[in-house]
Amino acid sequence: MTSPTITVGPLYRQDAEACAQLEKLLFPGDDPWSARMFRDELAVGHFYLAARDGTRLAGYGGLALIAGPPHAETEIHTIGVHPDYQRQGIGRRLLAGLLARADELSAVVFLEVRTDNEPALALYEDTGFERLGLRRNYYRPSGADAFTMRRPARQP
Numbered sequence: 001m002t003s004p005t006i007t008v009g010p011l012y013r014q015d016a017e018a019c020a021q022l023e024k025l026l027f028p029g030d031d032p033w034s035a036r037m038f039r040d041e042l043a044v045g046h047f048y049l050a051a052r053d054g055t056r057l058a059g060y061g062g063l064a065l066i067a068g069p070p071h072a073e074t075e076i077h078t079i080g081v082h083p084d085y086q087r088q089g090i091g092r093r094l095l096a097g098l099l100a101r102a103d104e105l106s107a108v109v110f111l112e113v114r115t116d117n118e119p120a121l122a123l124y125e126d127t128g129f130e131r132l133g134l135r136r137n138y139y140r141p142s143g144a145d146a147f148t149m150r151r152p153a154r155q156p
């Protein structure tokens with residue numbers, strides 16, 4: 001169950017440094033995103049959510065709009081929860097917020113995930129994603145493989 005102190009709301013440009021720190025912690029072998037990359041994501045209008053414990057960033061997630069209606073396509077670009085806050089329902093809340101946005105657009109949702117990332121795979125499969133394909137040697141510099149996953153478009 002999510003801690004009652006955690007709030008989920010918009011991610012701001014000022015959060016970019018904290019996101020980059022968290023990326024280093026969560027994706028050490030896979031070219032973690034820089035603060036600039038987060039700022040660029042926000043600048044182009046992608047949809048980002050933050051989970052906060054007071055002023056502390058506990059997690060973040062981002063959805064990119066790839067194509068607009070009538071055949072809208074979106075992609076989960078990133079999602080991460082600080083190890084201190086994992087397994088408290090925060091990742092599920094962040095993902096639900098991103099998927100609600102996709103559903104507003106009746107958009108299909110794509111993502112890539114490491115084939116050995118069991119927590120993320122369990123979360124995605126539980127929220128309606130199915131495995132589409134396998135990209136060998138996809139992540140850098142680790143060389144880890146990725147599954148591509150897809151969640152069909154839904155009405156809000």
Ligand SMILES: CC(C)(COP(=O)(O)OP(=O)(O)OC[C@H]1O[C@@H](n2cnc3c(N)ncnc32)[C@H](O)[C@@H]1OP(=O)(O)O)[C@@H](O)C(=O)NCCC(=O)NCCS
Pocket residue numbers: 026079080081082085086087088089090091092093112113114117118119120122123126
């Ligand atoms: C994947 C991640 C975002 C999940 O966040 P979280 O807040 O810990 O997840 P939640 O507590 O909301 O759990 C939601 C579901 O995810 C799955 N899950 C989460 N952690 C798990 C674990 N350690 N082992 C197995 N399943 C797990 C379960 O299905 C869980 O549902 P349940 O609690 O009903 O069993 C988090 O583990 C994380 O930040 N990992 C590192 C970054 C990452 O891999 N991001 C995804 C890149 S594609």
